[in-house]
Amino acid sequence: xxxxxxxxxxxxxxxCMLLAACNEPEAYNGSSSFQSTPSKQSSQSTQxxxxxxxxxxxxxxxxxxxxxxxxxxxxxxxxxxxxxxxMIAEFGVVFITSRDHxxxxxxxxxxxxxxxxxxxxxxxxxxxxxxxxxxxxxxNAFVKQLEADGYEVIxxxxxxxxxxxxxxxxxxxxxxxxxxxxxxxxxxxxxxxAEIYPAAGLDRMGAGFLGFGEAKNMKAVNNAMGELKADxxxxxxxxxxxxxxxxxxxxxxxxxxxxxxxxxxxxxxxMSYWPQAHTTLxxxxxxxxxxxxxxxxxxxxxxxxxxxVNEAQYANAINNIFPSFADMGLxxxxx
Numbered sequence: 001x002x003x004x005x006x007x008x009x010x011x012x013x014x015x016c017m018l019l020a021a022c023n024e025p026e027a028y029n030g031s032s033s034f035q036s037t038p039s040k041q042s043s044q045s046t047q048x049x050x051x052x053x054x055x056x057x058x059x060x061x062x063x064x065x066x067x068x069x070x071x072x073x074x075x076x077x078x079x080x081x082x083x084x085x086x087m088i089a090e091f092g093v094v095f096i097t098s099r100d101h102x103x104x105x106x107x108x109x110x111x112x113x114x115x116x117x118x119x120x121x122x123x124x125x126x127x128x129x130x131x132x133x134x135x136x137x138x139x140n141a142f143v144k145q146l147e148a149d150g151y152e153v154i155x156x157x158x159x160x161x162x163x164x165x166x167x168x169x170x171x172x173x174x175x176x177x178x179x180x181x182x183x184x185x186x187x188x189x190x191x192x193x194a195e196i197y198p199a200a201g202l203d204r205m206g207a208g209f210l211g212f213g214e215a216k217n218m219k220a221v222n223n224a225m226g227e228l229k230a231d232x233x234x235x236x237x238x239x240x241x242x243x244x245x246x247x248x249x250x251x252x253x254x255x256x257x258x259x260x261x262x263x264x265x266x267x268x269x270x271m272s273y274w275p276q277a278h279t280t281l282x283x284x285x286x287x288x289x290x291x292x293x294x295x296x297x298x299x300x301x302x303x304x305x306x307x308x309v310n311e312a313q314y315a316n317a318i319n320n321i322f323p324s325f326a327d328m329g330l331x332x333x334x335x
Contacts, residue, residue, distance in 0.1 A: 059331070063328075066328060067327075067328035067329070067332045069285070070283060070284060070328050071282070071283055071284065071332040072282045073280070073332050073333075074281075075277070075280055076278065076279055077279065078257055078277065078279055078333045079260065079277070080334045082231060082259070083232045084150070084152055084231055085151075085152045085154065086151045086153050086231065086234060087225060088139070088142075088143070088154075088156070088233075089159065089202075089233045089234065089235055090198070090202065090204075090205050090236060091142070091199040091236045091238075092135065092198045092199075092202075093131075093134065093135040093138060093198075093238050093240060094196050094237055094238065094240070094250070095124075095194060095195045095196075095197065095240055095241070096193075096240070096241030096242070097195055098121070098123045098124065098192060099122040099181065099192040099193075100120065100121050100122075100190050121304025122305050123304060123305070123307065125306060125309060130314075131174065131195060132174075133200075134197075134311075134315060135198060135200075137319065138318070139156075139200075141319065141323065142236065142326050145323060145330060146330070149327075154228055157201065158228065159202075159224070159228070160203075162227050162228055163227065164226075165220055165224045167219070167223075168213075168216065168221075169205065169216050169217055170205065171196075173196075173197060173204055174197055175195065175204065175206075176193060177194050177195075178191060178192070178193055178194075179192055196237070221235070222258070222273040222275060225258070225261050232257055233259075234258075235254075235258075236254070237253060238253045239251070239283075242309070243286055244292075245294045245307060246291065246292055246317070247293045247321075248287060248288035249318065249321060249325050250283070251284055253283040254282050254283075255329050256278075256281075257277075257279040258277070258278060258279075259275055259279070260277040261274070262275075281329055281333065283325070289317035289318070289321050291317060293314040294309055294310060295308045296308040
């Protein structure tokens with residue numbers, strides 16, 4: 001009798017703990033296509049800075065500090081004095097489409113039952129046409145930010161017609177990828193799915209069989225820099241998702257920069273190119289716009305909580321926070 005009473009008291013408490021696991025994730029842990037720096041600390045930020053170009057002489061120490069808190073840099077700083085002409089070789093948007101807190105991955109039958117019922121799962125529904133078209137909006141916004149920062153951006157038509165870039169390892173547009181993230185239930189690690197779409201005109205680069213395609217891609221990018229006389233090449237992947245129904249830029253977004261290009265003539269007369277400076281930025285925090293952007297939220301068995309995204313509101317929200325995201329990234333490239 002006492003055991004039964006204790007069990008009845010324990011199960012509701014455990015249910016509340018499991019439901020608490022349904023909070024949105026704190027940090028993205030990455031995949032082969034979407035790298036990041038994992039963290040179990042809070043990574044949320046509601047502050048959206050004004051769009052101040054990092055080339056401005058009025059950039060404050062606090063702005064530079066904020067950029068350092070948001071972005072993690074590996075590799076050398078970009079020497080801006082030698083870097084003016086920029087080629088964007090890759091620009092993709094990673095749409096997070098579902099998350100699973102893995103609540104049932106334990107011996108608790110209650111947790112397993114809740115998992116089967118969909119508790120701890122999230123699905124984010126975007127219109128397919130939006131996923132195809134929206135990356136171009138962010139690409140144009142990124143170009144605008146680069147130009148405001150004093151760079152000359154080579155037009156996308158010129159880049160895609162470059163002979164060298166025809167040699168890249170391409171991947172399927174909208175191709176699915178998987179990754180992990182940390183969520184709030186005792187710092188547990190869940191899984192998520194995403195789809196990657198490039199900006200109009202650009203191919204999506206892929207790793208190919210056993211990742212060998214990446215070496216092929218970098219050779220093509222290096223040669224394209226030489227062919228187009230670019231001082232720097234950029235490869236950009238931007239993660240977008242939702243947190244509590246609000247549009248967000250995800251931790252793990254990346255900006256890879258290749259600069260200080262060197263060259264030599266091979267015995268067969270062909271030119272060989274290689275950048276001496278490699279710079280990689282990974283975003284460490286979630287940057288979100290503090291207004292919900294969903295038309296409908298419903299709970300479905302085996303699917304979990306389903307969010308139907310209002311694409312117009314979603315685009316407006318991301319467009320509002322993206323300039324700060326990009327500006328902090330450009331600050332971190334050379335500071």
